[in-house]
Structure formats: structure tokens, C-alpha cells
Amino acid sequence: MDHGLAERFERERLRLRAVAYRLLGSLTDAEDAVQETWLRLARTDPATVDNLDAWLTTVVARVSLNTLRSRAARREDPLDVRLPDPVVDTGADDPAHAAVLADSVGLALLVVLDTLTPAERLAFVLHDMFGVPFDEIGPLVDRSPAAARQLASRARRRVRGQAPAPDPDxxxxxxxxxxxxxxxxxxxxxxxxxxxxxxxxxxxxxxxxxxxxxxxxxxxxxxxxxxxxxxxxxxxxxxxxxxxxxxxxxxxxxxxxxxxxxxxxxxxxxxxxxxxxxxxxxxxxxxx
Missing domain, CATH: 3.10.450.50 (Nuclear Transport Factor 2; Chain: A,)
Incomplete structure (x- = not known):
């Protein structure tokens, strides 16, 4: 394993955890997705990775998407929503929680995200929250960039209609x-x-x-x-x-x-x- 690559991964770990948490709404599942991303990186030839940040984002998103699809297949009632894991700040210095709390996503929004299809959720989270372009999102969900844009648009309308926007103060x-x-x-x-x-x-x-x-x-x-x-x-x-x-x-x-x-x-x-x-x-x- 290239030590320089490992160090760069550690610098990206908290951001990847934030991506996975928004996609999955579960702190444990998010940590598992990040760990799986690390394992895949460890098995990858560094010479094949042109843009490490984009590569890591793609892999953690793909792992999270597989988890979302497994959940959807197991769910008996498609209308039932499990409450997402809260990120609780009691005042202690916790850099891992700080990364998730940056540009915080409220539980009300996460509940609405859980009603989306896995592809809609991935397109919305990656594009609207992390600025990933649709030409990178499309292949993750086996869609064209235009179709991925439509997925995010549908998700955005759902979010605006159902997730109350909290007062900023x-x-x-x-x-x-x-x-x-x-x-x-x-x-x-x-x-x-x-x-x-x-x-x-x-x-x-x-x-x-x-x-x-x-x-x-x-x-x-x-x-x-x-x-x-x-x-x-x-x-x-x-x-x-x-x-x-x-x-x-x-x-x-x-x-x-x-x-x-x-x-x-x-x-x-x-x-x-x-x-x-x-x-x-x-x-x-x-x-x-």
C-alpha cells in the first residue's frame, strides 16, 4: 500500500463519512461504507487513480447505493421510515461529529430523503450537497447525465414540499x-x-x-x-x-x-x- 495514498485517504475520511451519512442516515452504516472504501483503495493500483478525491467519492457513493438498495428490498412497508441516527453535540470536542455537523442536515430532511428511491437520493445528495456533476453521477445509477439531473430534480421537489426549512437563528x-x-x-x-x-x-x-x-x-x-x-x-x-x-x-x-x-x-x-x-x-x- 502506498503510504502517501493512505495519508491522503485519512485526510478525506471525515468528508467521506459526511457523504455516507447523508446518503444512509446511519452513523454505523456510514462508517462501514467508509471502511469498505478504504479496503477497495488498498486493493487498487495507485497508477490507475487520476483524481483521488473524485475516485473516493464515487466508491463511497456506490457502496452506499448498494446499502440503500438492500434496505429497499428488505422493507416490508415502503411507506415506513426508520428514524435516522442523530448527530448529537454535547459540547465535547469531537472532530468526527464536527465533520458531519458542518453544513448540517437536519433529521426532518433525512426523514424525507429516506422516502426517495436509492437513485433519487444519491443524485440529490451528491449534486445538491456536494457539487458532484451529473456526468459523474449518471454512471453510478446507470443513467445518462440528463436522466440523473431529472432524478435530482424530482428529489428536490419532494424535499421542498415535505422537509420544513429550519430557522437559521x-x-x-x-x-x-x-x-x-x-x-x-x-x-x-x-x-x-x-x-x-x-x-x-x-x-x-x-x-x-x-x-x-x-x-x-x-x-x-x-x-x-x-x-x-x-x-x-x-x-x-x-x-x-x-x-x-x-x-x-x-x-x-x-x-x-x-x-x-x-x-x-x-x-x-x-x-x-x-x-x-x-x-x-x-x-x-x-x-x-
């Missing part, structure tokens, strides 16, 4: 989330409804990886009523960043109970995503 986001938590603690339904978008969507993994489907609640009144049932836990919540947006980590002592991600749009909460499965929380390496 993190301080405002935090103020809205704090108001939600305070109202839930007090059991104040009116205050909760006031801070929720009328069409708010709450998605939860129901606290178990064995749950067959993600639990989905819609509408301000329904979500507000649900929030009052677990508002007693919120004194144990502390602010964190989840995929670059305002979120909370709920803990009992040093044991994480849930991660809650919020999408705040126009000063109201448009989406809430709750990860409470103990195995998923353990894999995130969180401490209360």
Missing part, C-alpha cells in the same frame, strides 16, 4: 424549544399549542428497536397532549445540538433516556424526532 430555536419544555412541564396545553405549528409532526422510535414501525403523531393538539404525558421528564433535560439544531438530551443520572430533535420554522416547532431506544442511545456514546 439558533438562539431563536432554543427559545422556542425552552418554551415547549416549560409548557410541557406545567401541563399547559394552550401554551403548547401556541408554540407548535398547526401541522407539526412528532416521530418516535417508541423506545425499542423491535418496534416494527416509527410512531407518528400529527397536529398541534395531538402532539401537545402527548407532550404533557412525558413533561415530567423535562426537568432532567439539558440542551444539546442535534444535527446542528436545538435539541435536548433527557437523562436519569448518567443514563440517557432519549434524544429529542426539533425543527423550528417561523418561530414554531414544525417537527419533533425522538430517539429513545437504549441500544441506539448507547451507540451514540452519550453521557447524562
Amino acid at each position: 439558533l438562539t431563536r430555536q432554543r427559545a422556542v424549544v425552552d418554551a415547549f419544555l416549560a409548557a410541557a412541564r406545567d401541563g399547559d396545553l394552550d401554551a403548547l399549542v401556541a408554540v407548535l405549528h398547526p401541522d407539526v409532526v412528532l416521530r418516535s422510535d417508541a423506545g425499542s428497536a423491535r418496534a416494527r414501525h416509527t410512531v407518528v403523531l400529527t397536529g398541534a393538539t395531538v402532539v401537545a397532549a402527548q407532550a404533557t404525558t412525558f413533561g415530567r421528564l423535562f426537568p432532567h433535560a439539558r440542551p444539546v445540538l442535534v444535527n446542528g439544531a436545538a435539541g435536548v438530551l433527557v437523562s436519569a443520572g448518567d443514563r440517557p433516556l432519549s434524544v429529542m430533535a426539533f425543527t423550528v420554522t417561523g418561530g414554531r416547532i414544525a417537527a419533533v424526532h425522538v430517539i429513545a431506544d437504549p441500544r441506539r442511545l448507547a451507540a451514540l456514546g452519550l453521557a447524562g
Whole structure:
């Protein structure tokens, strides 16, 4: 193995992980895709690689596409969406998470990406998020560049129609989330409804990886009523960043109970995503 090539790969590792995470929505699968990319590079003659950055991007994208296609083949209900893994920033210095958080992709967007076909998702992510030209994307999905452009266009329309755009001001986001938590603690339904978008969507993994489907609640009144049932836990919540947006980590002592991600749009909460499965929380390496 060429040591210079290995060093260049290490310089690209975090970017490749960010690409794979956006394609797969899973931190573990993203790391596996990057590792497979490294193994393929190790078996490759360096003389055949003209542009290493482009080569690595192509390989990690192809590996991720195979994973997406395997998921689609296994999925019993094509409408069911597994909540993506959150990237939680508790303030610790973690360069791997920092790479994923750069130009963060919110969980609400990742949920919508999971409804796309594998080819649509790849075309959209590579072009719109990483600037890969369509003449490089086309061969990955066995399409012409023009057809790849159409795939990305369809995905873009879906994203714009279904993924709420978060408010850019993190301080405002935090103020809205704090108001939600305070109202839930007090059991104040009116205050909760006031801070929720009328069409708010709450998605939860129901606290178990064995749950067959993600639990989905819609509408301000329904979500507000649900929030009052677990508002007693919120004194144990502390602010964190989840995929670059305002979120909370709920803990009992040093044991994480849930991660809650919020999408705040126009000063109201448009989406809430709750990860409470103990195995998923353990894999995130969180401490209360």
C-alpha cells in the first residue's frame, strides 16, 4: 500500500463519512461504507487513480447505493421510515461529529430523503450537497447525465414540499424549544399549542428497536397532549445540538433516556424526532 495514498485517504475520511451519512442516515452504516472504501483503495493500483478525491467519492457513493438498495428490498412497508441516527453535540470536542455537523442536515430532511428511491437520493445528495456533476453521477445509477439531473430534480421537489426549512437563528430555536419544555412541564396545553405549528409532526422510535414501525403523531393538539404525558421528564433535560439544531438530551443520572430533535420554522416547532431506544442511545456514546 502506498503510504502517501493512505495519508491522503485519512485526510478525506471525515468528508467521506459526511457523504455516507447523508446518503444512509446511519452513523454505523456510514462508517462501514467508509471502511469498505478504504479496503477497495488498498486493493487498487495507485497508477490507475487520476483524481483521488473524485475516485473516493464515487466508491463511497456506490457502496452506499448498494446499502440503500438492500434496505429497499428488505422493507416490508415502503411507506415506513426508520428514524435516522442523530448527530448529537454535547459540547465535547469531537472532530468526527464536527465533520458531519458542518453544513448540517437536519433529521426532518433525512426523514424525507429516506422516502426517495436509492437513485433519487444519491443524485440529490451528491449534486445538491456536494457539487458532484451529473456526468459523474449518471454512471453510478446507470443513467445518462440528463436522466440523473431529472432524478435530482424530482428529489428536490419532494424535499421542498415535505422537509420544513429550519430557522437559521439558533438562539431563536432554543427559545422556542425552552418554551415547549416549560409548557410541557406545567401541563399547559394552550401554551403548547401556541408554540407548535398547526401541522407539526412528532416521530418516535417508541423506545425499542423491535418496534416494527416509527410512531407518528400529527397536529398541534395531538402532539401537545402527548407532550404533557412525558413533561415530567423535562426537568432532567439539558440542551444539546442535534444535527446542528436545538435539541435536548433527557437523562436519569448518567443514563440517557432519549434524544429529542426539533425543527423550528417561523418561530414554531414544525417537527419533533425522538430517539429513545437504549441500544441506539448507547451507540451514540452519550453521557447524562
